Amino acid sequence: MTIPLRLTLNGQPREIALDDPRVTLLDLLRERLGLTGAKKGCDRGQCGACTVLVDGRRINACLTLAASLDGAEILTIEGLAEGDRLHPVQAAFIAHDGFQCGFCTPGQIMSAVGLIREGQAGTDPERIREGMSGNLCRCGAYAGILEAVQDAAGRATEQREDAA
Amino acid sequence: MRRFDYIRPASVPEAVAAGQHPGTAYLAAGTNLVDLMKGGVATPERVVDITRLPGLSAIERLPDGTTRVGALVRNSDLAHDPAFAKDYPMVAEALLAGASAQLRNAATVGGNLMQRTRCPYFTDAVSPCNKRAPGSGCAALGHATRIHAVQGWSAHCIATHPSDFCVPLAAFDAVVEIAGPDGDRAVPLTDFHRLPGDHPERETDLRPGELITALRLPPEAADFRAHARYLKVRDRTSYAFAVVSAAAALTLEGGRIGRARLALGGLALKPWRVAEAEAALAGQAPSPEAYAKAADAALAGAEPTGAANAFKIELARRVAVRALTQAAAGTPARIPALPASPFGIV
CATH class of the missing domain: 1.10.150.120 ([2Fe-2S]-binding domain)
Known part of the structure; x- marks a missing residue:
C-alpha cells in the first residue's frame, strides 16, 4: 500500500507515492528526491543539520514522518537562491x-x-x-x-x- | 524502525476508533515518538496520524476567563501568542526554555504532555527497565543516577518527567481534556501523570484509545501575571533538559503575599507541587525566610536514590527560593534572551 503525498517542494508541486510510512522527510529528500542539501548528522533531532522549512517554519526533517506532511510546503537549501543570486x-x-x-x-x-x-x-x-x-x-x-x-x-x- | 500500519483519520471520533487497537500510538509532530521508534524504544504496530485533525489547533478565551489550548497547538505558537504570553508569562517562559527552536516549532501541546522520560536506561532500549519492559527491573537503581528522581520514586522506577511546560501548568491547576471511546472527560494535570509505584509502565491516566484534545487554564491563572517566573537549572545554558526547575507565582497585596503557586520540575515522574509550600507563603511578607520555609515544605520527604543525585535536594531548595525571589521582583516586560536561565539578566 502506498501513501499518496502532495507537496510543494521548493516552489514546485510534487506528487509522491510513498511506499513506506517509516520514511522521514529527511530520507525522502535525500534518498528519493535527490536533494542532499539537508544533512543527516545525528538523525535524532539533536544537531540541526537536517533543518528545513515546512510551511515557513524551521523544523528537524529527521524527526518528521513524510507521510504526515500531505499538502505541506517545503523549502530546502536547494530552493533558497534565485538562480545564481544567493539568498x-x-x-x-x-x-x-x-x-x-x-x-x-x-x-x-x-x-x-x-x-x-x-x-x-x-x-x-x-x-x-x-x-x-x-x-x-x-x-x-x-x-x-x-x-x-x-x-x-x-x-x-x-x-x-x-x-x- | 519496526514496521507499522499508518492510519490518517479525518476526525477525532475516527482517530479514537482507530486508536483502540492494541499497540497504537498517536502521532502528532513525532519529535519524541519518532526518535523513540528509531531507537527501538517505542514499537507501535499502528500509528494514527492526528496532525491534520480539525478543531485541535485553536487558542481560545472562554466567556468565564478560562483559556483553552488545542492539543495540536505548537509549542512556539503558544509561547509567542501575545495574549497568552501576557497572561501566562511563566508558561511562555517555560515553553521557550525547552528544546530547540526547531523542536518547539513542531512539538505540540498534547505531545509535550505525552513525552517520555529521558532516563538513559529507558532510552537505550536494552537495559532492564520496568517502564519499557514491565517486570525486567530497573537498571538505573544503583548505577548512574545523577539526573534521577528524589521525590515520588519507587524501587521499580526512579525516572523523572522531562517537561518544562508541565511544571507551570501543574502550578496553575491546568486541566487536560480527553476524548475517548466512552466519551469525553477532563483530568487535572496533577493527576494526569502517574508516579511509578508498582507499575511504572502506566505513565498517564489515559485509557486505551483516549486522545488529548485540549488543555485548559482556569481564570485564576491569569491573576499571577505580574509575579510569575520559571527558573531552570541545566547542564548547559540552552537546549538541555532541566536538572531541577521551578515555577513560582505570587499575588502581592499590600506588601504581603496573597496567593502563591510553586511547582518543581526534574524531581519526580510528574511536576512536584506541595500544598503546604504554597500555604506557607500565603499572608507572609515576601522574604528569604518565607521562601526558604516554602522550599523546605516542597522538599519534605525528598530522598535521593543514591549519592549521585543527593545534590538535587539542596539544589531544588535553592532554585525554589530563587524562583520565588524572582517572581516577587516582578515578571519582566519581555522574556529574557535566555529564558528561565539563572545566568540571564533578570
Missing part, C-alpha cells in the same frame, strides 16, 4: 566566514532563515545564539555564524522598513 543569508555566511567544513551549513542557513522570519531575535547576539542553539557546528564556526545572522537579520529589517 541574503547565504551571502552573509560567505561574507562572515560562517562555516569551515560546511557539513552543518545548510541546516545553519535554513535555521537562520527561519529565525529571521520568526522575528523574535532581531540583531541581539544573545537572542540569536539562543535561537540558533538547535544547530551544532563541530568546527566551532559560531562566531562567524553569529555575525552572519546578525548581518542578514539587520538587512531584512532595513528591507522591511524600506518597504513600509
Whole structure:
C-alpha cells in the first residue's frame, strides 16, 4: 500500500507515492528526491543539520514522518537562491566566514532563515545564539555564524522598513 | 524502525476508533515518538496520524476567563501568542526554555504532555527497565543516577518527567481534556501523570484509545501575571533538559503575599507541587525566610536514590527560593534572551 503525498517542494508541486510510512522527510529528500542539501548528522533531532522549512517554519526533517506532511510546503537549501543570486543569508555566511567544513551549513542557513522570519531575535547576539542553539557546528564556526545572522537579520529589517 | 500500519483519520471520533487497537500510538509532530521508534524504544504496530485533525489547533478565551489550548497547538505558537504570553508569562517562559527552536516549532501541546522520560536506561532500549519492559527491573537503581528522581520514586522506577511546560501548568491547576471511546472527560494535570509505584509502565491516566484534545487554564491563572517566573537549572545554558526547575507565582497585596503557586520540575515522574509550600507563603511578607520555609515544605520527604543525585535536594531548595525571589521582583516586560536561565539578566 502506498501513501499518496502532495507537496510543494521548493516552489514546485510534487506528487509522491510513498511506499513506506517509516520514511522521514529527511530520507525522502535525500534518498528519493535527490536533494542532499539537508544533512543527516545525528538523525535524532539533536544537531540541526537536517533543518528545513515546512510551511515557513524551521523544523528537524529527521524527526518528521513524510507521510504526515500531505499538502505541506517545503523549502530546502536547494530552493533558497534565485538562480545564481544567493539568498541574503547565504551571502552573509560567505561574507562572515560562517562555516569551515560546511557539513552543518545548510541546516545553519535554513535555521537562520527561519529565525529571521520568526522575528523574535532581531540583531541581539544573545537572542540569536539562543535561537540558533538547535544547530551544532563541530568546527566551532559560531562566531562567524553569529555575525552572519546578525548581518542578514539587520538587512531584512532595513528591507522591511524600506518597504513600509 | 519496526514496521507499522499508518492510519490518517479525518476526525477525532475516527482517530479514537482507530486508536483502540492494541499497540497504537498517536502521532502528532513525532519529535519524541519518532526518535523513540528509531531507537527501538517505542514499537507501535499502528500509528494514527492526528496532525491534520480539525478543531485541535485553536487558542481560545472562554466567556468565564478560562483559556483553552488545542492539543495540536505548537509549542512556539503558544509561547509567542501575545495574549497568552501576557497572561501566562511563566508558561511562555517555560515553553521557550525547552528544546530547540526547531523542536518547539513542531512539538505540540498534547505531545509535550505525552513525552517520555529521558532516563538513559529507558532510552537505550536494552537495559532492564520496568517502564519499557514491565517486570525486567530497573537498571538505573544503583548505577548512574545523577539526573534521577528524589521525590515520588519507587524501587521499580526512579525516572523523572522531562517537561518544562508541565511544571507551570501543574502550578496553575491546568486541566487536560480527553476524548475517548466512552466519551469525553477532563483530568487535572496533577493527576494526569502517574508516579511509578508498582507499575511504572502506566505513565498517564489515559485509557486505551483516549486522545488529548485540549488543555485548559482556569481564570485564576491569569491573576499571577505580574509575579510569575520559571527558573531552570541545566547542564548547559540552552537546549538541555532541566536538572531541577521551578515555577513560582505570587499575588502581592499590600506588601504581603496573597496567593502563591510553586511547582518543581526534574524531581519526580510528574511536576512536584506541595500544598503546604504554597500555604506557607500565603499572608507572609515576601522574604528569604518565607521562601526558604516554602522550599523546605516542597522538599519534605525528598530522598535521593543514591549519592549521585543527593545534590538535587539542596539544589531544588535553592532554585525554589530563587524562583520565588524572582517572581516577587516582578515578571519582566519581555522574556529574557535566555529564558528561565539563572545566568540571564533578570
